[in-house]
Amino acid sequence: MENSTNLRPVADIDLSQFATAPNTQRPVLISPDQVELDDAEVMASVGVHVKGEDRSGTYILRDFHPLYAQARTDGLELLPIADALKEYDWLRERYYWRAVPADLDRYTAQCASAPEPQGYFIRVRKGTKVPFPVQACLYIARSDIAQTVHNVVILEEDAELHLITGCATRTDVSSAAHLGVSEHYVGRSASLTSSMVHSWGPEVEVRPRSGTIVEAGGTFVSNYVSLRPARSIQSNPRTWLNGENASAKYLTIILGSQGSTIDTGGDVYLNGENSSAELAHRAVCTGGRIYQRGLLVGNAPGCRAHVDCAGMILDAGEDGFIEAVPGLRSLHPEARMSHEASIGKIAPEQVAYLQSRGMEEREAVSLIIRGFLDADIEGLSPELDARIAEIAELAGHGER
Numbered sequence: 001m002e003n004s005t006n007l008r009p010v011a012d013i014d015l016s017q018f019a020t021a022p023n024t025q026r027p028v029l030i031s032p033d034q035v036e037l038d039d040a041e042v043m044a045s046v047g048v049h050v051k052g053e054d055r056s057g058t059y060i061l062r063d064f065h066p067l068y069a070q071a072r073t074d075g076l077e078l079l080p081i082a083d084a085l086k087e088y089d090w091l092r093e094r095y096y097w098r099a100v101p102a103d104l105d106r107y108t109a110q111c112a113s114a115p116e117p118q119g120y121f122i123r124v125r126k127g128t129k130v131p132f133p134v135q136a137c138l139y140i141a142r143s144d145i146a147q148t149v150h151n152v153v154i155l156e157e158d159a160e161l162h163l164i165t166g167c168a169t170r171t172d173v174s175s176a177a178h179l180g181v182s183e184h185y186v187g188r189s190a191s192l193t194s195s196m197v198h199s200w201g202p203e204v205e206v207r208p209r210s211g212t213i214v215e216a217g218g219t220f221v222s223n224y225v226s227l228r229p230a231r232s233i234q235s236n237p238r239t240w241l242n243g244e245n246a247s248a249k250y251l252t253i254i255l256g257s258q259g260s261t262i263d264t265g266g267d268v269y270l271n272g273e274n275s276s277a278e279l280a281h282r283a284v285c286t287g288g289r290i291y292q293r294g295l296l297v298g299n300a301p302g303c304r305a306h307v308d309c310a311g312m313i314l315d316a317g318e319d320g321f322i323e324a325v326p327g328l329r330s331l332h333p334e335a336r337m338s339h340e341a342s343i344g345k346i347a348p349e350q351v352a353y354l355q356s357r358g359m360e361e362r363e364a365v366s367l368i369i370r371g372f373l374d375a376d377i378e379g380l381s382p383e384l385d386a387r388i389a390e391i392a393e394l395a396g397h398g399e400r
Helices: 037-045 081-087 089-094 106-112 348-356 361-372 382-396
Strands: 057-062 065-071 076-080 120-124 134-140 146-155 160-169 175-186 191-199 203-214 219-228 232-235 238-241 247-257 261-264 267-270 276-286 289-298 304-313 321-330 336-344
Touching: 037 134, 037 160, 057 076, 057 120, 065 076, 076 081, 081 089, 081 120, 081 146, 106 146, 106 175, 106 203, 120 160, 134 146, 134 175, 146 160, 146 191, 160 175, 175 191, 175 219, 191 203, 203 219, 203 247, 238 247, 238 276, 247 261, 247 289, 267 276, 276 289, 276 321, 276 361, 289 304, 289 336, 304 321, 304 361, 321 336, 348 361
Parallel strands: 057 134, 120 146, 134 160, 146 175, 160 191, 175 203, 191 219, 203 232, 203 238, 219 247, 232 261, 238 267, 247 276, 261 289, 267 289, 276 304, 289 321, 304 336
Antiparallel strands: 057 065, 076 120
């Protein structure tokens, strides 16, 4: 398996300033009704309903401890990862740290050194079509901690799952770090949609690391939305399409505001015959520094791939920018690959047209931004839709 971190310069996190392990015993799992109302509202803003309406399973992690874990569908397992590792010897032998190496970088090493791993384990058994999304919330309620998370998702042959992971901080958290490892294993003819929504405080440092392995006929769809920019985010998910007709599609939606540095990419290795991949990045800059990259590697006959990076600059501020560098690497003469990149501003004629149809200028600007960021992501809550509209409204008015 080829490794390529492909990460750009973002300041390293000084982990010594954060607590990296709990100083209390793991609490007993609670009922969703016991989640505090203010916390439940924050979780709802990233698509997690604590009462589990229209969800087939729920997992909640607060700081260093799981609060709740329950599956509601036959053929679906949902456990804290520490419990799953104790129950299943094969998990450590066959999957744990296979899609993301523990020594990938200092952040994965930090996760690997945790005294008890935190995160979720999800297994969908062969042939199971999970009817509603499974939701997971990775929540930081305390300042000055580094939350370390390791998630493992396994879909057996012909299984289907939509997973919504909401990552957020309590509104009064000033500074914190989130180090998250996610491993996805998509079996033959299985289909996994992973929608991840981030809503962080302005001084939070975020380092997600994820890897996905897709077998023949499998499909992986990744939707990543950063709603409230952290101080810095650095992410470069990697996917290996190892079977014939395997496919992957990434959609990344970013808002970069003053003081934030957001570095997103995505490497996809098309190793299976007739495999296919698509990477789409959408970014709006209101003063932050945004890096958009994607690397598609064609290794097999008949593979097809496209990467599209698009950015909109509303206000660069003193040092804001968008850097878009889509990448292709073809290692097979029958690989078909393409890329495009565009960065611009709102066209005045678009605003003028909408004004001619009776809109106010501010309303027209917000509508254009909302359309640019439009993501058809099923299963996300009305609260999340409202937050996306709010971001477009604020960005359209030049606010941060």
